[in-house]
Amino acid sequence: MFRCKACGAFNRVREPRPTGTPECGRCHAALEVSGAPQEVDGExxxxxxxxxPVPVLLDxxxxxxxxxxxxxxILDAVGRAQAGRLLVLKLNTEAHPHAASALRVQGIPTFVVFSGGREVARRSGVMPRAELERWVMTSLAQGGANATA
Incomplete structure (x- = not known):
């Protein structure tokens, strides 16, 4: 599953991927399927x-x-490796302080794993890629009812 950067809709892209650039089923914008992290605001x-429909890793x-x-x-590499199976989002706490406050963020960087619409794990501080991937997968296995990553 891939999230459209333009409208936020989730789109299923079949495997093997068709030639050319897939487009969003809702707004018809070009669909980013690399798995690269996407910037979001609070809303x-x-x-x-x-x-x-897939777990979310928030930076x-x-x-x-x-x-x-x-x-x-590191997040870019994880997102690209898990493209379609894990959605990696980035929230700039300076630009969106209310969203960061609502999430009770006390230090950055903070990483939060969501599955099935709920938070299943949280951790602060930079980790090497292998450790970050292991932490995400373990968190999903232990607390993610919707874990598919």
Missing amino acids: GLDRAVLGS LWAPWCAPCRAAAP
Whole structure:
């Protein structure tokens, strides 16, 4: 499943993927299928978490945070490796402080795993890729009723 960056709709893309660029079934925008992390605001986050048919990994970050910048390529690699099976989202806590406050974020970077519309795990601090992937998969296995990643 892939989330349309333009309208937020979830789209199923068959395997093997068709040639060319798939488009969103709702708004017909080009559909990003690389699995690269997507920026969201508070409203977009709520819609994505509640509507996602796949688990969500959320990165809470800020542009001034050096560890957050160090985590960015790690999250990108995880998102691309799990494309269609795990949705990786990024919420800029500076630009969207109310959303960060609603999530009770006390430090960044903070990573939150959601499955079936609910939070199943949370962890702060940068992790190597293998550790991040292991943590996400273990969290989903232990607490994710909707775990498909």
